[in-house]
Amino acid sequence: MVWNKVTNVLDRGNEDSPEKDEIPLTMDALRQILVNMSDAEVIERTALDERTITLLYIKTLIDLERLNESVIGPLSVLSDNTVCECITASSISEVTGQQKAKLLLMQGSVLVHDDRIDRWWAVSLPSSLGRSIESSDTETIILGPKDSFSEKIDENITLIRRRLPTPDLKTEQFSVGSLSKTTIVIMYMEGITNPKHVAIAREKIEAIDYDMILEASHLGFFMEDHVHSVFPQFMQTDRPDASAYYLGTGKLVIMVGGTPFVLIAPMTFFHLFHSPEDYINRWLVASFLRLVRYLSFMLSITLIPLYVALTTHHYQMVPLQILFVLLDSRSKLPFTPFWEACCMLITLEIMKEASLRMPAKSGQTLGVIGGIVIGQAAVEAGFASKVLIVLVGISAIASFLVPNYMITKANTMVQFALLILASYLGLLGVVLGIILLLIHLNGLSSLKQPYFAPVAPFFWRDWKDLFIRAPLPSLRSRPLFLNPLKKWICAAYAPVSGSSQYGLGHHRRWHYIQH
Amino acid sequence: MVWAIIAVGIISNINLMLLAKWFASPYSGKGYAGFVELFGERKVRLFSFIGMLFIFVKITVITLGYTEIIHQFVLPSIQREWLLAFLFAVGCYLAVKGMEKTIRFIFIAYLCSFWLILLYIPFFLPPIASIHDLYPIISMERDDGIWQGMLLIWASLSGPEYLICIGAWFSPRDKLLRPMAIGNALTIVEYLALFIASTLYFGPEYLRKSSYPVINMVRYLQSPIFERLDIMMICIHIFHYVFAIALLILLFYGSLRIIAGKAMKPASRSGFIASFMVLFLCMLIVYHWFWKSGTQGHFWPVLQVCFAAVSFLAVPAFMIAAVRIKGRA
Structure with a gap:
């Protein structure tokens, strides 16, 4: 049984998209690419039915144990079935273009070639090298969860998804940096986060034209509205609990591959003074x-x-x-x-x-x-x-x-x-x-939203969580300066069907009282 | 005088109601186009020119007056021209951010300075204070001073009439009467509090002889950490100054653009800087030729009071009358 990978992750900003990748993939071209790379390996095996299977990979980028288990082992008993049917790895896709093959090779995939049908497959076996989940060094709290993000972006997404187990939590993936090919992921809550913020973030990421984005701060510099200010216009945190909280309030979390810090926006000046512990004490x-x-x-x-x-x-x-x-x-x-x-x-x-x-x-x-x-x-x-x-x-x-x-x-x-x-x-x-x-x-903005809100412009409802932190049961609305699609945190305050989410006045109050 | 302040406050509130009616009209939200529709382009240019003179006098008197107070009470060692330049430059920095951000700044200015009124509490309770000092509450004697005082209060309450120039920045759904009335009421309460405090503290006889009674009064304020709190209070009033000046500078620039026939073109940074330089030069000229010597007496402040009183009295009624006439036509 062949599992066809169906992905809902959008591949944006990738210069190696199939439309552009028109150079056909050949063995000679790939060997040429691997010249002077001491950690590159090319293995040729003759299968039981006499066809030659060639594997190409960078051994420092892949998990060698998994390579043996899910590729080399099954291929050694290959008979009449195709390579794709034989390999037991979960992520396998066919490759036709040279650019795509290069990219996959450098991202930890093994390229498999079947000479009988002259087709290429990429088996994703990236090395899981990296530190485990540890507590945060930069934002220490006494009470509360101790886990923090690591350099692995997938693991970071998992940490947030565990806290917000809802299909409304959306992720959009981009690849930025012509050299670094850094993976960027925008996370937001569909139905809560204002789509305008997502569109602005998307636009800014797609407009980045730079070789290397190696850090969350690097990305921040390219996305900021005011480059010359000394004040950060994106919040940086390595705490999944804080990220999940801000996602729930209607903000965006932007993850950068290879760094434990995520960017949070739109933010205000006053967010710089908020600590995750504020909601624990x-x-x-x-x-x-x-x-x-x-x-x-x-x-x-x-x-x-x-x-x-x-x-x-x-x-x-x-x-x-x-x-x-x-x-x-x-x-x-x-x-x-x-x-x-x-x-x-x-x-x-x-x-x-x-x-x-x-x-x-x-x-x-x-x-x-x-x-x-x-x-x-x-x-x-x-x-x-x-x-x-x-x-x-x-x-x-x-x-x-x-x-x-x-x-x-x-x-x-x-x-x-x-x-x-x-x-x-x-x-x-x-x-x-x-x-x-x-x-x-007062003149600054973060993702085009006013940086000094809710003071200027004035949103008095948001003052409950500004200089003081009101009791959690009374924090019923999301920050209004963000224009969230769902204003109320409490289900009881949600407007009755047919009435406007922003409609002020008696209907909402009556609905609440009736509940 | 207490009732005089309240009476002027009530009349000013009626004026604000007229102003709110103007904002409810379809012309106010259209900005320049609305005025042109109402009066025609030539008349709008003429009104802009008159308004520009009013604005110039207001900017000049506020800036020179405030500079004088700072020089006298806070920094006597520094040259007045430098003080003038610093204060004006901060106002321009806010103005250069644009009208929307300038309007927003009022919340910051209010938050940073509203608490100053609490510092006057000790002046209500001096050992020599007597309730009789406030009598007669309604004076029956013919006293020219009270009319001058009422004119001064009326002029002090002026300023909302300039809002007609920024009607385009308000949403048509905004009901402006309530916030304007609240703001006006707070101002009246503040004036009343200052008047009562200074009367109780100095007594009515000595009060007449003081040129800056409120500032002289706060010179006696002290705390365990700082003495001479007046220096701090005068400095914190810059928040209001900066907001007012920035708004007026933008209006001045706007009126220049209308006079030059460039109202429909986008505003330019160089144009703004040029108008700011012209304004600053004119202010320096007024300072050196008419203000510094002191021979002109209180000509400029009196001129500003008269202009402010006339504009506050005339503009709302004039605008409503114009809308009515246009409606009939």
């Missing part, structure tokens, strides 16, 4: 922690500029007792507050970068050097004031409270910009800088 605790995160973001960008503004332009704003401490601390410093803060912040950035690049065992050394030498010694040598050291420490710790790693890098840029403005214009400069930042954020 009690709502009051979660709300408090979320507010702390917003506060810490503000502290991380404004604390040092405020220090510079006050000590340079507005001494009169500092209460007398604190002023004595400040004067005492700064009396012997050779630098102005701006240069003092600049030096300390640059030192801090150097330490942050060093801590990322250094081996884990050297981390302790860095702690000692950072804490004692740069902190205490800088004060004793008269390069920095004690007050500034404390503020730099608070600011650095506050910047790490934001769950999204990408924004901690943006923090630094914003902080330096505010620092320059504060040194020239004092408190006015800090406020002007914040206004410029807000104008910039």
Whole structure:
């Protein structure tokens, strides 16, 4: 019995489509392709009925055990039946074009040739090399699921499908990068996600003209609406639970082969402050922690500029007792507050970068050097004031409270910009800088959706899950700024048949009460 | 004066009702085409020219006035021209993002500044406060000051009449009367709160002698972390300034395009920058020749108050009358 593979996965953006692949496949051409590839193997076997079967494959890309079991073993007893009938592997397809054959070969397929009928088949036997499912290093949570995505895209899809076992979860596959041939998969919930978002994402992926897309961030750079912004317009996560949640709210998840991080869009600035743990903690605790995160973001960008503004332009704003401490601390410093803060912040950035690049065992050394030498010694040598050291420490710790790693890098840029403005214009400069930042954020978009929603434009219903996280039973609607096709999460709130999904007013409320 | 503020507020609400009727008319949503349909192209150009003068005076007085306050209370060490340039540049940065994003910015400006009113609470409770300071609630004496005050409040409540220029950005389904009335009511409450707070804090006699009573009052505010909270409060008011200026700059640019007969062509970045430069140069000229010396007294602020009062009074009624006349014809 022959199983014909029926696929609903759309192959898009593939330059090796049959229409383009008109060069016929020949043995000589394939051998030519495999020249100077030490891991390429060509095996010829004579079957019982005297025909020659040739196998071509790259041994580093395929599963050799499965090759023996499902191809070589069955072919050795081949008699009257065709190669296709004999091979027991689940994925087998006939190949006619040279380009397609090349692509399949490089994706871990074994090409099988039957000389009697001069036909080629590709048996997909990709090597399952890679790490197993582990817990996330970048987004750690105390409670909640511990699994995270890996580099294998199929496995990642499985992790989401297990959480959302519904046929409405759709996947569209693309191949991007003329060299890397990276597999990209867009996931969305049909009937919930607005098709406009899917169309925009599809359009942007198809428009990519680049050799190599090796990372989720690379893909993000090509899909972003505003390339010059320091703020990420796609959320990156390696957590399947977070991805499943966002899919359910009407967003898109974009997976990139070979990386454990997926892109989530459309997103807003405020999503950067949301953590999967927000939906695990009690709502009051979660709300408090979320507010702390917003506060810490503000502290991380404004604390040092405020220090510079006050000590340079507005001494009169500092209460007398604190002023004595400040004067005492700064009396012997050779630098102005701006240069003092600049030096300390640059030192801090150097330490942050060093801590990322250094081996884990050297981390302790860095702690000692950072804490004692740069902190205490800088004060004793008269390069920095004690007050500034404390503020730099608070600011650095506050910047790490934001769950999204990408924004901690943006923090630094914003902080330096505010620092320059504060040194020239004092408190006015800090406020002007914040206004410029807000104008910039207000102008951004993610997949053409406003980045600063639900504040601007204003969607008051979405505020239940913005600065605070309201109790889950009261979070009845999906984010309105996404224009989801299904607005209500609770089935009881769904509109009665014939009425509009967006129809405001009494019908929906009455329907709910009747239930 | 308390009742004067409330009375002016109520009258302004009637004006807003007229404005809402204009927005309900089929012409408002069509933007420039609607005005042309109503008045004809030549008249629209004439009105644009008059409107441009009004807008220019408003931008100039707001910017120069705010710059003066900042220079006096926040940053006396910096040159006023630089302050002027910085403030105006931020307004332009918002304006360059386009009308839709500028309109959106009002939510951000409101959120970042609405809480300032809470800082005035201590001024309602000074130890020397007396309820008698607010008397007479309705003054029977002939007092020119009260009429000037009412004119000033009327002019302060102006601004919604400029919404007729951005009718195309509203959905025809939007019912604007409610949000406009709520906004107007909040403004009246704020003015009342500020007036009562400053009267109770300074007393009516001293209040008459203060040129910036509210700012002078907040100079006494302090907290355990910051003293002189007035510096912070003045700075945070930039949010409103930036929004207002950005909107007015866009309207100024729009009126220039109508006068130049380019209203139907797409807006260009270079055109916008040119109009911004013209506006900035004109403002510098006004500052150096008419404002800086101080010899002109309060000519420009008084001119702006008169323009604002006239425009708020005349524009809604004029638009409704024009729609009616067109309807009869």
